[in-house]
Amino acid sequence: MLFTDHLFEGSKDIWGNYLNHPFIKEIGNGSLDKEKFKKYLIQDYLYLKEYTKVYCMGVIKSDTIKNINMFYEGANGILNDETANHISYLKGFKENILEVENYQYHKTNESYTSYMKSISMTGDFKEIIAVILPCTWSYSYIGRYLKENYSEFENNNFYKSWIDTYSSEEYTKFINEWIDFTNEVCKDLSEKEKQKLISIFRKASIYELDFWDMAYDGSELSYV
Template sequence: MSFSETLKEKAGKIWEECYKHPFLQELGMGTLEKEKFKFYLIQDYQYLMEYAKVFAAGMVKCNEEKYMAKFAEIQHNILCEEMNIHRKYMEDFGITEEEAANAGQSLFNKAYTSNMLSTAYTGTIAEIIAVVFPCAWSYHDFAKRLKQEYGNLPKNDFYNKWIDTYASDEFGESFSWFCDYLDVLCENKKQKELKKIEEIFRTSMEFEFLFWDMSYKMKMSY
């Protein structure tokens, strides 16, 4: 098992707690209250704006043209493709982009994105990949599993587009290079450095759980 693969294994408990969270399970069954999804949409809109900045920092710190292009490509996909899904859902709810932009981040959201940006500004490229990896990897894994578990839902179900997007091979391929690049970057790192990367990965996974929980309870703060 490669180093990058062990990250998921070591964060296995919180990973599974995320998947079992009522927000995701009810989304998969199509029973999630739309007001909860609306709350999630607005907060995720705010999140993605900050998330995109982390990839910009990765591109700035990277000196290899191949990976500079990959960081730039993901940033473009976030702002021009993933955000389009949010905009479509927001239209369904009658939410304008201005309303979403001015809604403000919840405490949980702000803590998560602040941690990512701090890592992006002060950390290594390996640490930047570790801090963003849980979001993309878990979304792809959870969406595929929801599709397998609840695939008998009507095709016009409100949440099918969300599940289909994140379960798609295209989405999985968009970040698959994280694994190989992180393994290369960590090949000669000392155990202390590897431990730090593991902690960064796990912390982001814990924030993922808090994000789902925040959305389900529609909480802006404690």
């Protein structure tokens, strides 16, 4: 059993909730309120900025060129590829991208990104992998599920570009490389190390579900 299989098995109850979440289902059939989606995009754009910093800590804590390059390429992909779809949608909503960077983080977003950054500061590069993997992997998991199960809504779906991004061959290749990388560097873990990484992965997976809850609530920031 590969280590990533252990990670998935330890959080599959949470991941099942992603696919049944109303935000995800309504993206799939195109019925999601666009204002909710805009607020989600803003928070996710801010999230990606902090998420990239965690990858950069992976660069710092890696001790081989191969590992350094893996985290570097991951950060580069977020900044130059994943954010492109966010920017396209946000411009369609008449949002000024430079101003979006100065918007306030929702408390759920702040809590999640603070957790990831704390792991990146106190943990080793394997712990960084465990905390960043749920985001990228689950988006691929969700994107491919929507592509396969909501194709009847595809042509007139406002969210088609979002679905296409996370179900694309390029994104699938990206996450498969990370899954292979994770299995390679985590193949000789002690039981204590394995359980710690599984715990980090599960907590980050729970935060992902919290993020979808925040997105579907669609409320304004709960503090100033």
